[in-house]
Amino acid sequence: MIRQALRCAALLALAAIGHTLVPVHPAFVESASAQTAAPVTFMTAGDGSAFLPYGQGVAAYLASRGIHLDVRKSSGSNENLSGVDASATTIGTAFIGSAYDAVNGTGWAAGHKHANVRALFPMYETSFQIAALRSSAIRSFADLDGKKVGVGPAKGPPEVFFRVAAEVANIKPVIVNGDPAALSKMVIAGEIDALWQGAVVPIPSLSEVADHADAIVFGLSDAEVAAMLLKLPQLAATTIPAGTYRGQSADIRSVSAWNFVVANKDLPADTAYAITKAVLSAPDPASRIHPTAAGTLARNAVQNRVVPFHPGAKRFYDEAGIKLPE
Template sequence: MIRRRHLGLIGVAALARPAAAADPRWPNAIVIATASPGGTYHAYGVGLARILTRELAIAVSIRETSGPGENLRLVEEGQAQIGFVTTGAVMEARAERGAARALFAMYDTPFHFVVRRDSPIRSVVDLAGKTVAVGPAGGTGADYVPRMLSALGAEIRPANGSWADLAARFRVGEIDAIAVAAGVPFPAIADLEARRAIRYIPITRDQVARIRLVAPELSASSIPAGTYPSLMTSYETVGLFNIAIARQDMVPSLAFEIVRDVFEFHAEMMEAHPAAAATVPGNFVRNTVLPWHPGAMRYYGSRAVTGVLTGD
C-alpha cells in the first residue's frame, strides 16, 4: 500500500524565492522516498519536504518505504523524484549503470546493537539463535545484519517490521536484541532509552575486520559518547554513508535549487534530525558510487571557489 504524507503549501507564494518556480519544466509535485516511521530517513524526509515545499512553491510529500533498495527502484522508475539510499544499496544493485544520480551526501549510518540491560547477552556472538530486530524487509539492517553476524559465526532469527512495532515487541521481551543501521540518534532507540534500561553490545576491532571481509563497502564508524543517555563511551563500529538521489532527467535547475536549499537551511534540517549535522557540501567526497546530477555539480562548482568543498 502506498503511504504518503503531504505537507501543506503554507504561504509559499510569499516565502519562496522569486525565481524558484521560473522554469516551466518543473513538476507540480515532488515525492521523497524515505522509510518507515520511527527511523532516521523518515524524520529527515519530513524536514526536507517542509523546506522544499516552502522554498520551491511545489507540493512535496514523503512516501513511506522499506528503505534504500525500494527507494532506488522508485526513483529509477519515476515513482519518486528524490530518494534516500546507502552506498551499499547502490553497489549491490549496480545502480551506477542506471538512471539514478547523486544530489547530496546525507550522513553516516553506523550499525549498533542493543539489548535490555538485564539480558545475559554480552557480545554479538551471543546473538546466535536469538531473535534480533533488523527493521523492515529490504532495509539496510535486514540486508546486512544477518550477513554480518553470520561472518562472526552467529546465525540469528531476524525479525522484520516497522521500527515502532519492533521496539514495542522488544520492550515486552518478544525480541532479544535490536540491530540498527541508521543515522544517530535513532528515534526508536532514543524512545527506548526513555522507557526501558538498555545496553549497547560492543563490536571488537577483530570483529569489524571480519565483517568487512564479507561487506568491504562498510567503513569504520563510531557513535559519540552521549548520543544516547546511557552511552557513556564512544561506540566503535562500521557504517555506510547515505546519499540523496534523483533521476538523471530531473530538470537541472530544480536539482540545483534542491541542493542549495538543503545546505542553505542546514540548521532547519538539523532540527528535523541531528544526523543532518553531516549534511554539508564537503561530504560530497563520500559519494564514490554514483555519478553526480548535472544540477548538483553546478552547485558544487559554483561553491568550489569559496573553499566550501574542503572547508565544510
C-alpha cells in the same frame, strides 16, 4: 509576474497534448527557478526510522522556498533506489552501502544495475548498533546466536548488513522484520531479544529502548568490524562515543557509511539544481531542516564515491567551489 504566468500557461498547454493534463508545479529558489511537469515524489522510510522525519524536514523547508515534494513512506533504501531508478519524478533517501549494490547490480540488487540513479546531496552518516534488555545477558554480537533479533523491514539495508555480520560472526539468529518503532516496543516487552538498526546516531529506535527500559546498546568486536570491511568495502569503521545512549559507559565500535538523497537521471536539471541549492544553502540545517541534518552540507558531498552526481546537482557544486570525487 506576467512572464511567470505565460511560462506556466505554455507548460500546461504542452502537457495537455494527447488529451492528458499533467499538473505543473513551479518551484523557485532565490536566484534559481525550476519547473516540473509533475509533482516530485520523495521516498523516505517507515515509522520509527530516521529517514522519515529527515525527509519530512527537508520537504517542509523546501516548501518554505516554493518547492513542493510529496513525501512517501517506504521500507527504506532498497525500495527507494528501485523507485528512483524507475521514475523520472522520484527522489529518495539512500544509504551508500545499499546504493553500491544498486549501481553495480550486486547483493540485494543482483542482476539489475540501477543505471538511472544519480546523487543530489549528503544527508548524514549511518552506523549500526544493537539494543537488548540488560536482563537478557546479551552483551556482544556473538551472544545473538539463536536469539530473536529485529532488523527492520524485510530485505531493507539493516537486514542485508545484519546477515553479513551474522555470517562473519558464524552465528544463526532468528530474524524478525517490522517497522523500527514496533520492533523497539517488542524488545521492551521482551517479545524479541534484541534490535539491530542502522541510522544517524543516536539511532531513534535504539534510544527508545534505552530510554524506556534497563537496556544495553552495543556494536561489533574489532575482529567483526575487520571481517565486515573485507566483505563490504563500501563501509568504514566508526566509533560511537560513550554516553551517546542512556546507560552507555564505553565507546561502541561498528561500521558506517553516509546517506545521500538520490534522483533519477531524467529529473529536469533545473529541478535538481533548485532542490540541491535550496537544501545546501540552508543556514544551520540542524535547526532549519531537522536535528539529524547537521551533516547536510555541501562539503560532505565528497563522502559519495559510489553514485554519479546529477548534472543539476553538479552545477550547484561547481558554483560552490566543491570538487567532487572523480
